[in-house]
Amino acid sequence: MSQIEDEYKKRFNQQELSNGDFDSEGLWGAIAEDLDQTQPKENQQKRRFLFFFLLLTGALIGTYYFSTSSQQIVENTVGNYANTDSNAEANTEANAEANVNTQKALNSLVLSSKEAEQQNLPTKTAKKAAPTAESVKTIHATPELTQAPLKESRAVKPLATIEKEVRSTRTNEIRSTVFPVENNSTKKQSVAAEKQPVENLNPPAPQAIDRMSMSLSTLPTLLSFVKSDADLQVPLPVLNRESDPLKKEKSFAWQIGVWGGSNLINFNYKSDNSPDLAKLKAQAETGELGISLGLNTTLSWKNRWLFNTGIEYHRLWSKFETKQQKSIQINKENQLLKAWTDGFTGDTLNRQYGDITIDGIATRTVVHYNQYQQFSIPIEIGLQQTSQQLVYGVTLGGILNFTTKQSGKTLSKDAAVIDFDTNNAMAPFKKFSIGLRVNPFVGYRISTAWTIKVHPQWTWQAGANFDDTDLKLNIHQFNLNLGLAYSFD
Amino acid sequence: MEVDYDLIQSCIAQDRKAQKQLYELLLPYLRAIANRYLRDTSYIKDVLQESFVKIFRSLDKYNFDKAPLKQWAAKITINSAFNYNKRVIGVPKEEFVVASHETPILPANVQNWTDDDLLLTLKKMPEGYFEVFNLFVVDGYAHEEIAVMLGISEALSRKRLSRAKAWLKKNYEKIDLRAQPNRSSIS
Numbered sequence: 001m002s003q004i005e006d007e008y009k010k011r012f013n014q015q016e017l018s019n020g021d022f023d024s025e026g027l028w029g030a031i032a033e034d035l036d037q038t039q040p041k042e043n044q045q046k047r048r049f050l051f052f053f054l055l056l057t058g059a060l061i062g063t064y065y066f067s068t069s070s071q072q073i074v075e076n077t078v079g080n081y082a083n084t085d086s087n088a089e090a091n092t093e094a095n096a097e098a099n100v101n102t103q104k105a106l107n108s109l110v111l112s113s114k115e116a117e118q119q120n121l122p123t124k125t126a127k128k129a130a131p132t133a134e135s136v137k138t139i140h141a142t143p144e145l146t147q148a149p150l151k152e153s154r155a156v157k158p159l160a161t162i163e164k165e166v167r168s169t170r171t172n173e174i175r176s177t178v179f180p181v182e183n184n185s186t187k188k189q190s191v192a193a194e195k196q197p198v199e200n201l202n203p204p205a206p207q208a209i210d211r212m213s214m215s216l217s218t219l220p221t222l223l224s225f226v227k228s229d230a231d232l233q234v235p236l237p238v239l240n241r242e243s244d245p246l247k248k249e250k251s252f253a254w255q256i257g258v259w260g261g262s263n264l265i266n267f268n269y270k271s272d273n274s275p276d277l278a279k280l281k282a283q284a285e286t287g288e289l290g291i292s293l294g295l296n297t298t299l300s301w302k303n304r305w306l307f308n309t310g311i312e313y314h315r316l317w318s319k320f321e322t323k324q325q326k327s328i329q330i331n332k333e334n335q336l337l338k339a340w341t342d343g344f345t346g347d348t349l350n351r352q353y354g355d356i357t358i359d360g361i362a363t364r365t366v367v368h369y370n371q372y373q374q375f376s377i378p379i380e381i382g383l384q385q386t387s388q389q390l391v392y393g394v395t396l397g398g399i400l401n402f403t404t405k406q407s408g409k410t411l412s413k414d415a416a417v418i419d420f421d422t423n424n425a426m427a428p429f430k431k432f433s434i435g436l437r438v439n440p441f442v443g444y445r446i447s448t449a450w451t452i453k454v455h456p457q458w459t460w461q462a463g464a465n466f467d468d469t470d471l472k473l474n475i476h477q478f479n480l481n482l483g484l485a486y487s488f489d
Numbered sequence: 490m491e492v493d494y495d496l497i498q499s500c501i502a503q504d505r506k507a508q509k510q511l512y513e514l515l516l517p518y519l520r521a522i523a524n525r526y527l528r529d530t531s532y533i534k535d536v537l538q539e540s541f542v543k544i545f546r547s548l549d550k551y552n553f554d555k556a557p558l559k560q561w562a563a564k565i566t567i568n569s570a571f572n573y574n575k576r577v578i579g580v581p582k583e584e585f586v587v588a589s590h591e592t593p594i595l596p597a598n599v600q601n602w603t604d605d606d607l608l609l610t611l612k613k614m615p616e617g618y619f620e621v622f623n624l625f626v627v628d629g630y631a632h633e634e635i636a637v638m639l640g641i642s643e644a645l646s647r648k649r650l651s652r653a654k655a656w657l658k659k660n661y662e663k664i665d666l667r668a669q670p671n672r673s674s675i676s
Contacts, residue, residue, distance in 0.1 A: 004661050005626050005654070007599050011607060012525055012627045016517035027534055028512055031541045032505060326644075416642030426640055 255298040259483025263290045268474040288317040306382040308395045316372040320409045328362045370408025391443040399437045403429040413469045435461030453483040492558045519566045526570035540566040618653035
């Protein structure tokens, strides 16, 4: 080290400048203000993530609400009807009052169903009244109930009236049902249906007479012919939920899915000032197969329009390969340097050997596998078409990418091989970026709830900003994924 | 300068008093660093402000075992200074030419130069040489580290260092020769 270098090191290494007239308080004030005002980027990212997480949760809850509320209204209406009917049966101990009570009770059904509709109060009371969803499928009439109309022909009238009224209000959604009723010995139980106007109402007990299925619309006609309980034991086919014309078609449906697949990235560099460097960098790094995994949820409207979101994990790989040439000096030992020959005979008289150094060019090939790790949240809208068991369509939209890890080798602005990691300015991915996504899909319904899907994807995102060059990087990602989705009815 | 673990933890917990204490401990050293690495020292406050904000924000990532806090903070300040140099001056394509009127009149013996004279000479080095020389000779960074900090290869770092030394030698001789008559005239 020369004298001047020594002097530099001696003077400036570990040098400290006394504050003197330097305004250290003013500087501290500015620093404190900066620390107070702006939040660290990481916190901002966390907040963004939290925001989208809450958005996602809200979407799921909203979807769940929409998909279940109309079903609850159906249960509520039917449950009230069933309860009322069995309560009417309980009142047939006094035959004279039976018809009146039945009418009252059934009228209350209409009231309840209307209330349920108007007040949208559906759920808990209704669920209590309608013990299980399965019970919604059948009608049960009790002997007492059916005997009452036989004694007084006008007793048929309320049922028919009720039927009409119920149908006129909300019966499109009703599967006409009467529940099993209890024996007389268990009748004096507490009243479960709070809003029934009928006194002495008893809830139905689980022990019951044989079930009999029938359509509510056939009940009045049937009642005019029956003479005993046995006549009522006419089984009717259970209504098929899927094909029930009375069932209201739901507008919204909710689907969740899981998928996995393989990905391939492509780096596309552009530069106005250094096109050669852009070309060199693009040639040096080529995509390799990586893996992608994801969970997604899709809200469909009228089985046609889609809103899709979820969370994805991508493990991306690329191969960095470049050849570098370097001037080197090669030592060769024991080489012939000189030879002396006899001028007359031409014989070699003496030879001189020694080591020589020659200039050469060494070519070095650098091969390295770069790796990147991303978490993404897609927000897409789309369209789908259904043809028998086949579902196909496309979703497109934006994608929020969070790059959590990246490491490998790349070329610097001087085309030298350098290492990069997550925090390095030469790393190709931004820590956070917004991209675009196109996601066509084809699915096959293996059952009413389960669908297998194949969906290729194309995703675009802008690469990092390289401070000291005008390089621009576009990253394209291609995926081929296989997924399984479950639909909530 | 001793920085204890508790002080750092308090700073991470956003304790303003602790942060100010750390600021006061680091300021003299980081000021010297910024002063040396900045081409235009009028931006020294900006660089220090940016550096300290970065230091406080990323203090939770600082690893005690890897390097002393002072060295870690210095690295942040050096990077900030480089960024300012690029932003303010840009990256010159050609070497700086020492204008005759800017040439300091210096004593023949370098030991008699003031710190300012030495720094002024250093800052006249071409861009690239200046950083590598400063990092390697004065602050003792290895070529491997310099390569990462500057985003260049190790080979290029070595090349720039040897060129920086050659430049300094050449210019030092010029300055030295010019300094003789001046010195005699002064005396």
